[in-house]
Amino acid sequence: MSFVNVIxxxxxxxTAICYGKRNFKKFPLYGKRGSRIFKQQQHENPDPELPxxxxxVREIGYKVGDKFVTIPEMxxxxxxxxLTGFKLKPYVSYRAPDVVQSExxxxxxxxxxxxxxxxxxxxxxxxxxxxxxxxxxxEEKLTPEKALIRARQTGSDIF
Numbered sequence: 001m002s003f004v005n006v007i008x009x010x011x012x013x014x015t016a017i018c019y020g021k022r023n024f025k026k027f028p029l030y031g032k033r034g035s036r037i038f039k040q041q042q043h044e045n046p047d048p049e050l051p052x053x054x055x056x057v058r059e060i061g062y063k064v065g066d067k068f069v070t071i072p073e074m075x076x077x078x079x080x081x082x083l084t085g086f087k088l089k090p091y092v093s094y095r096a097p098d099v100v101q102s103e104x105x106x107x108x109x110x111x112x113x114x115x116x117x118x119x120x121x122x123x124x125x126x127x128x129x130x131x132x133x134x135x136x137x138x139e140e141k142l143t144p145e146k147a148l149i150r151a152r153q154t155g156s157d158i159f
Contacts, residue, residue: 113139 061070117137121127126134133140142150 058074058076060074060076061068063069117133117140121133121135128134
């Protein structure tokens, strides 16, 4: 019994035929492959044999026959705040010192918002016998319903 060793070898050809135009229609290009020019040509003259590449893209509607129906709620919307005059930088350095802060309580909030006004009214004698201010500020005039509506508005720090 004899064994024949067959070794597949790759040949290199240096003839002029290999330097000519190549027939790329034999090689279907899908997904991220293909040059920018190829992709532009693909959009101008879509080939029905090539599948649609929709990876990473969400549809903003649905097809009914040959017509595409757009749903406005599915169109992505970027909400970007207006940062004109904002003094902080858009990043935090890793060399920034760690800040250790205690929990912000209702007492702290009272001391920041109402205490200065109460102290000022007390020094100037603008308090009634029951301790209320004779000239209340806008925050002191709020009803519980209006305060709840203001707290749930866009831009409040509740959420």
